[in-house]
Amino acid sequence: MSGASDESRSLRKFLRHKPAMISFVVILAYVAVAAAVILGDLVSVEDCERRYGPKSTPGFGVSQLFEKRLQDLSWYAEQIEQKLALRQKLKRRLQSRGVEPTNEKIEQELRGLRIGNLRPADISAEDFQIRLDSLWNTVAELDEFDDLNNPGSDTTTIERLTSAAEGQMRSLYAEQTPAEARHRNLHLLFGTDVAGRSVFLRSIYSIRVAILVGVVTGFISVAIGSLLGLAAGYFGGWVDGVVTWLYSTFASIPNIVMLMVLAYMFRGGEIDAWLNDLTGDRFGWLIGGTLDETLIPVFVAFSATFWIGPCRVIRGETLKLRESEYVQASQVMGYSRVRILLRHILPNISHLMLINFSLLFIGAIKSEVILSFLGIGVQSGASWGLMIDAARDEVLNDFFWQIGAATALMFGLVLAFNILSDALQDILDPKHV
Amino acid sequence: MTVSTGNLIRPKSPETPSVALSVRNLSTSFRTDRGLVNAVSKVSFDLHRGESVGLVGESGCGKSVTSKSIMRLLPEHVTRYGAESQVQLDGENLLTYSERQMRALRGNRIAMIFQEPMTALNPVFTVGWQLDEALRYHTKLNRTQRKARVVELLDMVEIPNPDRRYYEYPHQLSGGMRQRVVIAMALACEPEILIADEPTTALDVTIQAQILRLMKNLQERTGTAILLITHDLGVVAQTCDRVVVMYAGQVVEQATVRELFHDPAHPYSRALLQSIPQSGKKQQGKRLATIDGIVPSLFDMPDACRFADRCDCRQDLCVTDLPPISEDDDSGRSVRCHFPVSDSSSTRSEV
Numbered sequence: 001m002s003g004a005s006d007e008s009r010s011l012r013k014f015l016r017h018k019p020a021m022i023s024f025v026v027i028l029a030y031v032a033v034a035a036a037v038i039l040g041d042l043v044s045v046e047d048c049e050r051r052y053g054p055k056s057t058p059g060f061g062v063s064q065l066f067e068k069r070l071q072d073l074s075w076y077a078e079q080i081e082q083k084l085a086l087r088q089k090l091k092r093r094l095q096s097r098g099v100e101p102t103n104e105k106i107e108q109e110l111r112g113l114r115i116g117n118l119r120p121a122d123i124s125a126e127d128f129q130i131r132l133d134s135l136w137n138t139v140a141e142l143d144e145f146d147d148l149n150n151p152g153s154d155t156t157t158i159e160r161l162t163s164a165a166e167g168q169m170r171s172l173y174a175e176q177t178p179a180e181a182r183h184r185n186l187h188l189l190f191g192t193d194v195a196g197r198s199v200f201l202r203s204i205y206s207i208r209v210a211i212l213v214g215v216v217t218g219f220i221s222v223a224i225g226s227l228l229g230l231a232a233g234y235f236g237g238w239v240d241g242v243v244t245w246l247y248s249t250f251a252s253i254p255n256i257v258m259l260m261v262l263a264y265m266f267r268g269g270e271i272d273a274w275l276n277d278l279t280g281d282r283f284g285w286l287i288g289g290t291l292d293e294t295l296i297p298v299f300v301a302f303s304a305t306f307w308i309g310p311c312r313v314i315r316g317e318t319l320k321l322r323e324s325e326y327v328q329a330s331q332v333m334g335y336s337r338v339r340i341l342l343r344h345i346l347p348n349i350s351h352l353m354l355i356n357f358s359l360l361f362i363g364a365i366k367s368e369v370i371l372s373f374l375g376i377g378v379q380s381g382a383s384w385g386l387m388i389d390a391a392r393d394e395v396l397n398d399f400f401w402q403i404g405a406a407t408a409l410m411f412g413l414v415l416a417f418n419i420l421s422d423a424l425q426d427i428l429d430p431k432h433v
Numbered sequence: 434m435t436v437s438t439g440n441l442i443r444p445k446s447p448e449t450p451s452v453a454l455s456v457r458n459l460s461t462s463f464r465t466d467r468g469l470v471n472a473v474s475k476v477s478f479d480l481h482r483g484e485s486v487g488l489v490g491e492s493g494c495g496k497s498v499t500s501k502s503i504m505r506l507l508p509e510h511v512t513r514y515g516a517e518s519q520v521q522l523d524g525e526n527l528l529t530y531s532e533r534q535m536r537a538l539r540g541n542r543i544a545m546i547f548q549e550p551m552t553a554l555n556p557v558f559t560v561g562w563q564l565d566e567a568l569r570y571h572t573k574l575n576r577t578q579r580k581a582r583v584v585e586l587l588d589m590v591e592i593p594n595p596d597r598r599y600y601e602y603p604h605q606l607s608g609g610m611r612q613r614v615v616i617a618m619a620l621a622c623e624p625e626i627l628i629a630d631e632p633t634t635a636l637d638v639t640i641q642a643q644i645l646r647l648m649k650n651l652q653e654r655t656g657t658a659i660l661l662i663t664h665d666l667g668v669v670a671q672t673c674d675r676v677v678v679m680y681a682g683q684v685v686e687q688a689t690v691r692e693l694f695h696d697p698a699h700p701y702s703r704a705l706l707q708s709i710p711q712s713g714k715k716q717q718g719k720r721l722a723t724i725d726g727i728v729p730s731l732f733d734m735p736d737a738c739r740f741a742d743r744c745d746c747r748q749d750l751c752v753t754d755l756p757p758i759s760e761d762d763d764s765g766r767s768v769r770c771h772f773p774v775s776d777s778s779s780t781r782s783e784v
Contacts, residue, residue: 325552334539
């Protein structure tokens with residue numbers, strides 16, 4: 001058996017291992033989405049903050065109580081009324097300034113009132129007024145019912161009237177192309193939160209945050225930990241003393257307190273100012289904003305504490321390997337210390353680096369969620385932690401779409417990763433045939 | 434499969450054996466919390482070209498410290514060498530060499546193999562890669578030359594299918610195979626001196642015999658001087674030309690194998706030989722001879738004969754004065770004893 005066939009056997013084993021394959025595909029999907037968000041601007045921060053519908057809409061178009069349906073359609077109607085009124089005002093203001101009021105100019109000004117990709121119907125102001133009046137009439141008719149939620153025998157009437165009102169409401173907005181309709185359904189897939197923002201888009205954007213935090217902190221922590229661990233284990237003496245002192249000190253500080261201190265450190269903006277002074281205002285330009293608008297504080301805070309784990313493990317392993325016969329043999333072969341460290345010891349601890357990376361990846365994602373939930377993690381944009389935090393009050397009102405979406409996506413990623421690392425251990429373990 | 438090795442192997446010099454390595458008054462001490470500990474004191478012996486010398490003694494007698502001192506493998510910051518200590522290679526004292534100079538020497542002119550073949554190879558690289566590395570580091574051969582040389586080396590240590598073994602990982606080889614690879618690696622750069630630290634202890638006797646025979650054959654072909662460190666007198670009898678017996682950090686006897694086994698001069702050597710289990714009718718029902726007592730502590734070494742406490746023929750002088758090592762006569766025989774044993778009647782004629 002040659003080495004090549006050994007590797008292909010592992011590959012075959014992996015391909016045959018169904019849970020491993022499934023979780024691998026799932027992780028790839030997450031990573032692909034994250035890449036699309038980061039590189040392809042699939043979901044922007046603005047998309048996360050924009051209103052896509054009335055507040056607290058359930059997902060999957062689940063039918064609601066009549067009262068809520070009435071509230072929602074009134075909300076849509078009010079939005080368009082506001083929009084029309086504003087449009088008139090803007091038109092007049094532009095005309096008084098002697099500027100020809102083009103539609104683009106007005107739409108630009110009205111961007112704040114956009115509801116997802118819904119546009120007002122392309123009709124005259126008079127037609128709008130007529131359609132609005134008939135809508136309000138139907139709503140008034142509905143208002144005569146005492147209790148919409150317990151309609152008793154009048155269910156059919158109320159249903160008829162509500163559907164009619166919804167139809168009239170829709171006639172105020174432009175007909176959507178099938179593509180636009182699909183998009184709108186997707187935006188409302190998991191409903192909206194209390195501010196009318198799309199839960200779906202927010203949870204997708206959170207994948208970017210999670211993967212970034214996992215990969216970056218995992219990578220940095222393992223890199224620092226391996227470097228210090230290798231140096232401490234191999235060179236011993238004062239190097240070992242310093243590294244051991246460092247990680248003992250760091251380990252003695254409660255993890256979460258340390259993270260909070262670091263997170264708060266970056267909040268005031270003093271560090272931004274100092275760094276900008278140092279780099280001639282290039283720092284803000286480089287990271288595109290201030291520090292707490294980015295994920296950098298989270299990376300720093302996590303990496304500062306997470307490197308301890310890999311460092312300790314790798315130091316121990318290096319201590320063991322340093323005395324191993326093959327390292328002594330390479331010494332006897334006259335190889336330099338750097339060569340022995342990098343060519344002979346490093347490959348033998350690479351499995352530890354991998355294992356620690358996968359542990360830290362999951363750990364960082366979970367910590368990010370907890371920290372954001374506490375309000376000191378991610379500051380802008382969206383993250384599963386922020387969503388779960390925001391969903392606290394909603395859950396009390398039996399509204400679970402936001403917390404459900406955030407938790408489900410996080411659960412999927414963590415579970416897939418755990419299954420994969422478990423399976424990989426089975427597959428790559430030479431003792432396990 | 435046979436590969437011609439003639440052109441790459443250094444021809445054995447036909448002239449009289451010259452000294453390859455000369456150890457003179459080697460004293461090695463370690464700095465410890467309890468003060469300076471003298472592990473090896475005033476060890477002297479020569480290693481001639483093409484010769485095998487066995488360095489024997491019980492555990493803790495300083496065999497390994499001696500060999501590691503020669504290779505300068507001991508941790509520098511706790512190790513002190515005596516002022517007049519010398520390890521001479523081509524007239525230069527290795528103890529004064531810098532780490533860089535030593536690195537150029539190790540693996541190239543002096544090679545060493547260890548006891549444990551199971552772990553002596555790096556598990557993450559192929560056998561071929563590891564042999565190739567040695568050549569890459571110490572020679573100027575190009576890739577194809579190196580590959581050919583590695584296959585040739587594997588063939589030389591009698592590994593079947595060297596072309597295929599080149600691509601195998603250490604875990605795919607048996608213990609004997611691995612030790613062969615280790616030997617191949619040590620011999621890759623045709624060293625003048627090979628230090629073998631108990632190379633066969635971890636192997637079973639069949640493989641042990643094979644490996645020893647292989648080393649002997651290779652030595653005949655390459656002319657490498659071998660310093661064989663062992664506590665197994667059987668191994669010494671089988672492979673060595675001369676023996677250096679160490680006790681408590683000192684050389685107590687130096688002799689040819691034949692002399693030592695037939696006529697050991699030092700009481701310790703004699704006691705060692707007597708404590709080898711012997712088969713045959715003569716020995717039936719007899720208790721195996723042992724050496725009473727223990728080796729004196731390194732922290733409390735007597736200023737007299739270090740073996741005196743355990744010696745059968747101890748006399749007053751033995752507990753007061755340290756016996757000098759007797760002068761080398763032409764045969765290279767010397768002994769550190771006030772009253773060397775001279776009659777051969779009490780020893781056996783074979784081992």
